[in-house]
Amino acid sequence: MSVLSVYLRVLRQLAPEAKLAYALVAANLVLAGAQFAEPILFGRIIDLMTTTQSTGATLAWSDLLPLVLAWAGFGLFSIGGSMAVGLRADRLAHRRRLAVMSQYFDHVLNLPLSFHANVHSGRLLQSMLEGAAAMFTLWLSFFREHCASFLALFLMLPATLLYNWRLASLLIVMVTVFYFVTTFVVRRTETLQAMVERHNAALASRASDALGNVPVVQSFTRAQSESQALKLIIDDLLAAQLPVLSWWAVVVVASRASATLTVLCIFVLGAYLHMRGLASIGEIVTFTNFATMLIGRLEQTVGFVNFLFQQSAKLREFFAILDTHPVVADRLDAKDAGRLKGKVAFENVGFSYDGKRLAVRNVSFVAEPGETIALVGSTGSGKSTTLGLLHRVFDPVEGIVSIDGVDIRDFTLTSLRRNIGVVFQEPMLFARSIEENLRIGKPDATIAEIALALERAQAANFVARQSEGIATEVGERGRTLSGGERQRLSIARALLKDPPIMVFDEATSALDAETEKQIQKALDAAIKGRTTFIIAHRLATIRNADRIFVFENGAIVESGSFDELVKQGGRFAALAAA
Ligand SMILES: Nc1ncnc2c1ncn2[C@@H]1O[C@H](COP(=O)(O)OP(=O)(O)O)[C@@H](O)[C@H]1O
Ligand SMILES: [Mg+2]
Known part of the structure; x- marks a missing residue:
């Protein structure tokens, strides 16, 4: 299962409340649009001020008022809307987390003894808790951030071309470069992260195995060696985890740098275009705001991809267990045995x-x-x-x-x-x-x-x-x-x-x-x-x-x-x- 299909599967777990989920996505679309209105209005106001100034006229409040009111309106709408969406999403995610957990529990209880003979109960419990917790976080951030981020990146970013195609092209180039750098790092960390997850699973099995046999551990005075064995696993885990963290540190630095760089480039190109009469000051302001906003979105997306990759092994295991079908199951035409005689x-x-x-x-x-x-x-x-x-x-x-x-x-x-x-x-x-x-x-x-x-x-x-x-x-x-x-x-x-x-x-x-x-x-x-x-x-x-x-x-x-x-x-x- 690829990471993308794991993610889609996570989203599909929302199916029982699909209507609400779609409504939240639609609300996100509206909110993402509203966020773009703010930099545009801000740019308009700047343009209004600079043009009045250059024509020598004095600026009247009555000219500014409609723009300022619209700005305030969009701002308040965004804040109120995000709050409402966040609250709904929170409740939805909590409901689904518990529902998915009970579904898993029910499923695992019905799996054949031959399955349980081979899988440690501690591992099953860990998988249930961690799988459900990971899904919870993914759902919540989907509705709170990523859905809007994806829309911003895939709909709004191209739409800026209509506004000023020269500045927009630069923005698109910067965002694309950022995307490729990140994907490169993600590829690097993928196998490393899988190893981390294997050590994590070993940690859980080992610990619950020891906890389940405390009398033996104590009477054979094995406490020290059990702790020692656990420490060895922890050492392996850390050794596997550290390189992954370094790679992600690279991403953080790269994204900070590219944020500064992008804003700077937009400003320089904007100034150049302005001198040739191809961009207004307001447009420069609008685009620097766009750039800051989009880089913020991208950072969020990168954080999300990071999280998704870290959790994908756990989620895969969760789904693999959910997909284990009991070999012994009712036939379609199975009938109730009633009370048998016992021959x-x-x-x-x-x-x-x-x-x-x-x-x-x-x-x-x-x-x-x-x-x-x-x-x-x-x-x-x-x-x-x-x-x-x-x-x-x-x-x-x-x-x-x-x-x-x-x-x-x-x-x-x-x-x-x-x-x-x-x-x-x-x-x-x-x-x-x-x-x-x-x-x-x-x-x-x-x-x-x-x-x-x-x-x-x-x-x-x-x-x-x-x-x-x-x-x-x-x-x-x-x-x-x-x-x-x-x-x-x-x-x-x-x-x-x-x-x-x-x-x-x-x-x-x-x-x-x-x-x-x-x-x-x-x-x-x-x-x-x-x-x-x-x-x-x-x-x-x-x-x-x-x-x-x-x-x-x-x-x-x-x-x-x-x-x-x-x-x-x-x-x-x-x-x-x-
Ligand atoms: N869960 C299992 N997986 C694989 N082999 C098994 C399992 N349980 C039992 N066996 C094997 O099947 C054979 C019969 O085992 P079992 O029926 O438990 O014997 P008994 O109850 O007479 O001691 C043995 O060779 C045993 O190793
Ligand atoms: Mg026996």
Whole structure:
């Protein structure tokens, strides 16, 4: 995406309020015109004075009055108009900034887990805040300055030819030279600035990564080395940033110099033309004013181009994220799943993360409603991926996953996921109250329902012990609770949702044996009356399962009940013996 198309895209974000935006542009056009009236009127007054003087007559107020009044009128109109435009633009920019942020947030929350696995959350947050802030500044300066500047440069500047073409030609030449010098510098800084942005992104990722792992940083006494690593990034950033700043300093000096030079040239040429009777004193005054005004406009434009180039990398990233389309999305004719019975069937299902190696291959089975299935096998054998295919973290590259005889891709994602409760290894609680965390399972749950879910998840006791009961805040990711407590809350959350299908992905692996025993009770409650898939390593959990699937290299290599598999004396028997 070129910088220009980034800019156009930024302006297109105003589309929902297009009418207001166009009105502001039109108002800018009028204001830009009005600004040109002032130097012209000023020149007229000077001419009137000099001609009266040279003819020997005395100047009367009545001659000056209409011009002075017109001048005052245009001046006041410009000031009032700019204020009104500025105010409207301010409000518009604020509204759009927040709207764009919420659009981004909404979009990112819906991106697949595979996307989030690869992009750091700190980076996503930074991109959201900085992208929206950059757009805000660009919109505001578009309406307050650049729109008028562009109009002045592209409409008004050529129009001065009509007024005095000789002086106008010089002005146009000076402005063009200025333009080329600036473009040269901009080209120079472009790649340098991109490097700066890469270091900026690294800074954000690194910092939020460290902040997210403070316990590790402290217990491994890594604070110093983490700070050191950050300082290294900062050094790189500065080293990349400084040359860019030098180039921009060149532009500032060049523009100051060219402002002085232009005014001087206009004056000298004007004086020369005046001696030959080709320009009046008033015209010289008008054009020196034009020159000052236009150079001011140009400086603004250069500042804007500078800013745009600095922000373009951020904006590109912002838009790139906005353009990431979830690979898993509703089909056009997707229908609501309603409440499913929970008969789950996999038919020759295969999936690959990289398009080369299959992480899951040829998986086929049917799980009847209410059945409990345990998935075992070494890490990386494809258990999580298989269950991910069930709640559509991704779609299979071959085969079909169906529930109650319907391909799950025919259901809307929301209605499918309403039917499946997932308990992850990491309980993932929000930094909100226990009640709010539970209500994620069922927003309109009654207090009695919440109490029952806590009871069944073996969580009622420890919740009652909390200082404020279910109103207790649990800290970032539930940090104020122990691992077992967090996990019981996440089971209660899934129970409240009351789905016909449950998935436990190593929900008990991180817990000690004592805690696991308690959780086992919670699990038994959760399993009752639902089709359940449990990935687990502990025998206690697996023994109660109706069937066990043994995974190896992405495929099911053995299946059967605990006793059957032990009797078979195959891989599972070996695992169980160990
Ligand atoms: N997000 C991912 N991107 C790429 N490869 C992945 C991803 N998640 C898992 N894999 C790979 O897919 C295979 C199966 O992983 P997984 O289903 O998580 O195994 P399990 O749950 O049995 O430990 C492994 O080889 C793993 O490295
Ligand atoms: Mg796993």
